[in-house]
Amino acid sequence: MFNNVTIVGVGLIGGSFALALKEKGFAKSITGVFNRRETQEKAFQLGIVDEALPLEEAISKADLIYVAIPVDITIPTMQKIMGMITEKQIVVDAGSTKLALCKAVANYPMRKRFVATHPMWGTEYSGPEAATKDSFTGRACVICEKEKSDPSAVKIIEDIYKALGMHIVYMEAEAHDIHAAYVSHISHITSFALANTVLEKEREEDAIFELAGGGFESTVRLAKSSPAMWAPIFMQNRENVLDVLNEHISQLRKFKACLEKENIDYLYELMENANKIKRIIK
Known part of the structure; x- marks a missing residue:
């Protein structure tokens, strides 16, 4: 004690x-x-x-x-x-x-x-x-x-x-910051960005409230986090966050291309590959 x-x-x-x-x-x-x-x-x-x-x-x-x-x-x-x-x-x-x-x-x-x-x-x-x-x-x-x-x-x-x-x-401290960027920091950036996307495109707040389901709520939950806490984290771990953010943007572009080209086979492949996360997160 x-x-x-x-x-x-x-x-x-x-x-x-x-x-x-x-x-x-x-x-x-x-x-x-x-x-x-x-x-x-x-x-x-x-x-x-x-x-x-x-x-x-x-x-x-x-x-x-x-x-x-x-x-x-x-x-x-x-x-x-x-x-x-x-x-x-x-x-x-x-x-x-x-x-x-x-x-x-x-x-x-x-x-x-x-x-x-x-x-x-x-x-x-x-x-x-x-x-x-x-x-x-x-x-x-x-x-x-x-x-x-x-x-x-x-x-x-x-x-x-x-x-x-x-x-x-x-x-080691350097390894920690790399891994934290992938399992924590990118999740918060993605959530902030998605919340801004919805708020920009959906002007009717009542519609968001009425239609938002569990999936949306769980995805944007982190967007309620404190900017005073998270902005310094992003800046202090800037290089690692940029690395994972570039990869994330690349993945988003693949989904975008599937929809633009009506390529349902590749879309299905991307989602099946994402399902492998079940081995890590039960």
Whole structure:
């Protein structure tokens, strides 16, 4: 059990982590670091945090620091934190991109007390009101650059995530960002684009509401995600996102060509090939 855990960014991920720690008895008290008064008040109302402090004060009293803020803000915040911590503290982040952050903190003396993680879970909702205590159950958590962190720190973080019901995957930061572009980032771009397509072509919002079925809802669900979170992810992982986006556009062109040329055989072939995803996603 930690005497104090500081959560920097008490939103969907940070709030869920705090609730899960409380549920499992890992923390005697939880301190939140906020940049908005409304978020702070909501976190108190929901019982997610026990107190709120400015960053410097919160870091000075923490045994474990968990950083769950947009990835563009994460880098300067982490650099500040890395210059403040001691060998008795552990810092963990939950960002969706890893390479830029790992490079940014590589030369800090306390780099060994940092464990780079990405719990592979999220929803289209944001803020502390979206947090739940069992969010991580059954999900994967990626740990990057394990060899650059103290084994004792890694073991503690592994044990926490496992206690929350996650299984651990180890990757280099660069490999993580490539895979995340394919399994997460492209899904969000596609959803945003599809939502914009429908909103552009279908001016009657009532018609969308009346006719939208489960397939449409599940496909555009991610378009409700926070731009403040996802725009920095796309930009920070720009090269990998562009690579997968180019492939996606190529696939869309194949479907377009089938319809233009009335080539039902190739259309059928494209869809049959897509069905192979059943081997990966049950």
